Amino acid sequence: MPLLVGLAALAILMTLLCPPSALAQMQVRKPKKVLVLQPRVLPPSCDQLFAPQPHDVTRWNRMHKALETALGTYEDVVVLSFGEFRSNMGKRDDYREKSVLGREFFLLGQEEYKELRQAEAQRHLQRSVNLLDSVLYEFVEPEALSQILLLLGVTQVEVGEMGQAHINLRRALSIWPQTSVVKGYYPTAVERAISTACEDLLHTHATNPTVLWESAAAIFQITKADTLFVILPGRNPGSDADSVGHQFELVAVDREPRAITFRDSLTLTPDPTQDQQLMSASASRWAACTPFSTLQTATTKEARSWTLAGAYQQMAYMATPTRDPIFNWGFSFSGSHFFLPTFGIMGKLQFFSSVPDRYGDLLDEIRSVRLVAGPAFALSGDWWRLFVLTAAEAHTFGSFRTSRDPDCKFYQPDSPGYNAMCEPSRINQFDFAVQGGFYLALGSQLYFANQLFIEVSASFSAYFLPINRSLELNFPVGLEVGGGISF
Amino acid sequence: MGNNTEPGFAPRSSGALLGLMLALLLGACDARDEVGGLWQVQGPQPQKVALEALEPGFSGLVAISSDQYGQDVAGTLFLFTDSYSKIDAWAHCPCAYMEKSEFSSGRLTFTASLCSGTVVTGEFELLLEEEAEFLQGRLVGPDGTSSNLTLVRTGDAGVVRDEEWDRGCQLP
DSSP, rough: OOOHHHHHHHHHHHHHHSSSOOOSSOOOOOOOOEEEEOOOOSSGGGGGGOOOOOOHHHHHHHHHHHHHHHTTTTTTEEEEHHHHHHHHHHHHHHHHHHHHHHHHHHHHHHHHHHHTTTHHHHHHHHHHHHHTTTHHHHSSHHHHHHHHHHHHHHHHHHTTTHHHHHHHHHHHHHTTTTTOOOOTOOOOHHHHHHHHHHHHHHHHHHTTHHHHHHHHHHHHHOOOOOEEEEEEOOOOSSSSSTTOOOOOEEEEEETTTTTEEEEEEOOOOOGGGGHHHHHHHHHHHHHHHSOOEEEEEHHHTTTOOOOEEEEEEEEHHHHHSSSSOOOEEEEEEEEEEEEEETTTEEEEEEEEEEEOOTTTOOOOEEEEEEEEEEEEEEOOOOOEEEEEEEEEEEEEEEEEEEEOOOHHHHOOOSSSHHHHHOOGEEEEEEEEEEEEEEEEEEEEEETTTTTEEEEEEEEEEEEEEEETTOOOOOEEEEEEEEEEEEE | OOOOSSOOOOOOSHHHHHHHHHHHHHHOOOOOOOSOEEEESSSSSOOOOTTTOOOOOOOEEEEEEEEEEETEEEHHHHHHHEOOOSHHHHOOEEEEEEEEEEEEETEEEEEEOOSOOOEEEEEEEEEEEETTEEEEEEEEEETTTTEEEEEEEEEOOHHHHHHHTSOOOOOO
């Protein structure tokens, strides 16, 4: 009991001196998947609707590539290539089925429009859009979807649904900014509605990337991306010379929470070769501020999860057939595996030899082997571990004799003195025996040199098997001092 | 026979447990054998002594070989004589076994049944002078007569084992 109290006091002292440090854990960042959407460059003015001009977007495509390259340099960022995204979308089983059906509805609606059956045309064109939206058709065939939306908007103007028409016309122009309409092909009201939608788009698109909100949910769900990047070029500045000083934005939207988490205002330089540097700087600003989820890896179980140790042990039996406790010395070999920092299993194999007791009642040396195995519970710090081992024990004892008659101890066996003075009935014979019971140990491991440790532990056992055991050896109390290695 | 204590171990106080734990740390305790060893009448040569308590006219060499177990003592009282005619048995029974031997508080007591049937009682004190240890006392006969005897330690318990002084009384 005093020893156990002392060890408990030592544990308390260590806890006070060593501030509770976090368990040895390595914080690993969960990689972030990002997708950079293709930039949509708006025309410089809505005049181009009816008088198309060359629409060079080469520099913006290069800017898109430069941003993908810049983001890919970060270790915890996984870039989903937009090209692969488009390609993968087109290969999905539901894409083929729905895109075919969607185009069927479009052709039907187109026929109905030509036959002046606007109501039926509107219904079938809307179904077409719904089907194609469900497979993100706007990113695979943006021009085709734009044509469908344009026709749907025109139909809605002609049936008087101006609000919905404005939305669909605006979307058609944002998906495919190069859209043009033959002057005079549609009624004046329709042309006016298209122009109004265009003006609205040019004025609001730069600051309100509606394309994200309308498609983001589907993109996140299909690609499992964590962040979407969109380059908002605004109105096409035209030539490189005209682009000097042109302001544009880079926007990032996270899946959780569904919000714009990064917005960077950038300025085009006259030198297109500086675009990579421009995107790298912006990506750096994003990477510095964006939060990363952490993975608590099983590093905790990697650190010191296995131990092997050897120790010198002293043990004494409290219940003995002799008048004094029987002391033993021996060696202990142990191993453990901690599945968690606080729980594991431990096993010991120990060999003992007895030493003569004070009265010499033990006539023969007792040699024994003990096997212990069971669960261990632990508290760990940076350089220490306290553990409690509760285990089952099997202990084998070699045969031995005891006697309290001094004549049986003094005289040599089979000598005249032995035969004359020592009666056989005064000698107790204990044959080979195996005992089983419960084992409890309280120990500490002090680590140094990274993997090596010194171990001190105290133990107590109680035997209750076999039920009718005749051996009077019980309640051993032990003390171990040794060292080992962990890995 | 020694005065044995109660069977089993029953620590009576926390002090005893503390001592046990200390013993665990230091290893098993092993009490020094205070009277264990070989004791002889010593001079330049082993000297014969006359022991009236044994038999009037006895003159011989006396030695004790013993070992101690707690308070219990076991041993043999050796009496060597090559000239004593009263009882021929002396020639054939040169020793007696110590019985009821006990050593306590520096005092050794025992009884011994001589081959003639005489039962003597030994009462000795353990003395230390300079670097020699002595057993100084007397042998008391059944009629109360006593003979003083002083023995000096000439060997420890290891010598008793090595030189086979632990075989008891051997017939020639």
